[in-house]
Amino acid sequence: MNDLVNEKTLVELSTLAALPFEPEKSKATLDALNEVLALVGQMQSLDISDVAPLAHPLERHQTLRADAVTETIDASALSQNAPLYEAGLYFVPKVIE
Amino acid sequence: MSIPAGWQIDIGLEIHAQLNTRSKIFSGASTLFGQSPNSQACAIDLGMPGVLPSVNAEVFKKAVEFGLSIGAKINQESRFDRKNYFYPDLPKGYQITQMDHPIVLGGEINILRSDGTVKTIRVTRAHLEEDAGKSIHDFKPGLTGIDLNRAGTPLLEIVSEPDIKNAEEAVAYAKAIHQLLTYLEVCDGNMAEGSLRFDANISVRRQDAETLGTRSEIKNLNSFRFLEQAIHFETERQISVLEAGGTLVQDTRLFDPDRHETRSMRSKETATDYRYFPEPDLLPVMLTTEFIDEIQASLPELPSKRAQRYQTAHELSASDAALLSQDRGLGDYFDAVLTFSSNAKSAANWVRGDLLSKLKEHELSITACPISPKHLGEMIQLIDQGVISGKIAKEVFAALWSKQTESAGDYVRQNQLEQVSDASAIEPLIDALIAENPKQAADLRAGKDKLLGFFVGKVMQATGGKANPQQVNDLIRQKLSEL
Numbered sequence: 001m002n003d004l005v006n007e008k009t010l011v012e013l014s015t016l017a018a019l020p021f022e023p024e025k026s027k028a029t030l031d032a033l034n035e036v037l038a039l040v041g042q043m044q045s046l047d048i049s050d051v052a053p054l055a056h057p058l059e060r061h062q063t064l065r066a067d068a069v070t071e072t073i074d075a076s077a078l079s080q081n082a083p084l085y086e087a088g089l090y091f092v093p094k095v096i097e
Numbered sequence: 098m099s100i101p102a103g104w105q106i107d108i109g110l111e112i113h114a115q116l117n118t119r120s121k122i123f124s125g126a127s128t129l130f131g132q133s134p135n136s137q138a139c140a141i142d143l144g145m146p147g148v149l150p151s152v153n154a155e156v157f158k159k160a161v162e163f164g165l166s167i168g169a170k171i172n173q174e175s176r177f178d179r180k181n182y183f184y185p186d187l188p189k190g191y192q193i194t195q196m197d198h199p200i201v202l203g204g205e206i207n208i209l210r211s212d213g214t215v216k217t218i219r220v221t222r223a224h225l226e227e228d229a230g231k232s233i234h235d236f237k238p239g240l241t242g243i244d245l246n247r248a249g250t251p252l253l254e255i256v257s258e259p260d261i262k263n264a265e266e267a268v269a270y271a272k273a274i275h276q277l278l279t280y281l282e283v284c285d286g287n288m289a290e291g292s293l294r295f296d297a298n299i300s301v302r303r304q305d306a307e308t309l310g311t312r313s314e315i316k317n318l319n320s321f322r323f324l325e326q327a328i329h330f331e332t333e334r335q336i337s338v339l340e341a342g343g344t345l346v347q348d349t350r351l352f353d354p355d356r357h358e359t360r361s362m363r364s365k366e367t368a369t370d371y372r373y374f375p376e377p378d379l380l381p382v383m384l385t386t387e388f389i390d391e392i393q394a395s396l397p398e399l400p401s402k403r404a405q406r407y408q409t410a411h412e413l414s415a416s417d418a419a420l421l422s423q424d425r426g427l428g429d430y431f432d433a434v435l436t437f438s439s440n441a442k443s444a445a446n447w448v449r450g451d452l453l454s455k456l457k458e459h460e461l462s463i464t465a466c467p468i469s470p471k472h473l474g475e476m477i478q479l480i481d482q483g484v485i486s487g488k489i490a491k492e493v494f495a496a497l498w499s500k501q502t503e504s505a506g507d508y509v510r511q512n513q514l515e516q517v518s519d520a521s522a523i524e525p526l527i528d529a530l531i532a533e534n535p536k537q538a539a540d541l542r543a544g545k546d547k548l549l550g551f552f553v554g555k556v557m558q559a560t561g562g563k564a565n566p567q568q569v570n571d572l573i574r575q576k577l578s579e580l
Binding site: 054061079094 | 119124127134135138140143145151152153156184232236237241242245375380382
């Protein structure tokens with residue numbers, strides 16, 4: 001099987017991902033990446049044209065709640081981690097439309 | 098504005114309707130409008146780490162009511178998706194919406210065009226989603242304030258096919274949706290508070306072109322007038338670019354009503370830009386057949402059906418029928434009046450005339466009307482039975498309105514307002530009038546029929562409006578012929 005990722009690609013990917021490239025680990029990394037990609041290739045060979053996409057791993061349906069106001073809101077507590085909060089508003093650098 | 102020769106316009110509308118639930122779509126925070134900033138935004142609405150959405154059942158009920166009313170297919174299983182985009186008024190960094198499996202599919206709305214013809218506009222779909230917060234730009238220099246009270250308010254986004262061909266049709270369609278939503282009482286329809294907002298997808302093409310032109314989307318139009326103006330300005334812009342040999346770029350634009358123009362905000366995103374994927378925090382929603390059937394059974398009579406009934410069963414004019422059926426409360430009131438008086442024409446006149454003008458004068462809705470349908474119906478019955486004249490009825494109506502009395506009948510008896518139908522009480526008055534006005538009497542006898550009004554008026558005056566005008570008419574003619 002042809003390797004999908006070679007050392008040149010690995011160096012480029014490391015640069016793009018801003019991760020330090022470690023030449024001594026290059027073979028092990030390449031092998032691991034290619035092994036994963038080979039598995040992806042194997043999965044892609046399956047005919048799934050009549051299989052519906054998975055919406056959720058749990059085979060159950062959503063429980064709905066009654067329309068009632070249940071939350072009491074303490075805005076000052078909720079605003080604790082906001083960098084700038086004044087007169088009840090959260091402030092962000094100017095957004096121009 | 099007429100469309101320039103050789104061009105045609107294609108418009109599709111996306112209408113965002115806030116559903117009038119008590120709590121938000123994914124949290125138990127209140128949806129009350131006009132509260133102090135961020136007092137209605139809970140940890141879920143703020144997108145705090147670790148919170149999970151919980152789905153409000155009422156939004157499904159309201160969406161299904163709308164869907165069934167436009168003859169749409171209801172998807173028993175619908176799903177939520179994440180639409181990713183970054184904007185400060187969307188604290189989670191994504192909006193929970195329905196992409197591939199919306200609750201409502203298809204359906205149609207009929208609009209009445211100015212030439213009297215009816216046109217059908219197809220609805221593509223309607224899906225549930227959450228509203229974003231509000232940005233406040235002029236509070237602090239260099240900064241934008243964020244109020245997240247609106248974040249998480251349930252929205253039903255109603256998407257039309259590009260069947261709309263001009264601004265007039267767009268406004269008629271938008272008004273029809275507004276009427277239906279408020280009639281069903283699923284949205285308060287308050288445009289000034291942003292309860293209903295329009296996005297218009299507009300493109301132009303040569304008259305003979307088979308495919309749609311490059312479209313622009315004009316965002317956030319919050320009045321029928323702005324919708325109409327934005328379509329005029331945008332089609333004018335697109336046609337002038339193409340006529341000058343230029344090409345159009347698909348984009349999203351803002352309408353500036355002050356400058357009478359639309360301005361490009363950004364090149365149009367495509368679905369892939371939003372990286373839609375199934376919402377992992379929510380399972381698919383499955384509605385039972387019973388749930389949908391129950392809603393179907395409880396749907397009110399819709400405005401078009403009601404207007405039809407008023408015309409066929411009660412022989413009202415098309416305009417009376419349309420006016421009385423446009424508002425559910427008004428139609429219910431009118432129907433209630435009819436249980437106390439069988440004279441539908443007279444009831445329609447009183448409701449659309451005196452009653453509506455009083456309500457308007459006092460800025461009251463029909464549900465706050467001080468006169469109950471029973472009391473108005475009884476009053477109309479008194480007119481029909483000949484107990485009071487139309488003139489006296491105005492006085493009784495005023496007394497009912499100001500709550501001087503609860504019952505028209507009691508008021509008439511207490512104030513001795515019964516119509517005088519006793520000929521022996523009226524005849525001496527007529528004799529005296531003929532004696533006092535011999536020339537007019539002679540002229541009337543000679544065929545000057547206009548003078549009949551003069552005599553009838555005098556008798557009505559003398560009886561304080563209590564005489565029966567028809568009877569007075571007959572008696573005057575009789576007296577003159579005996580002379």
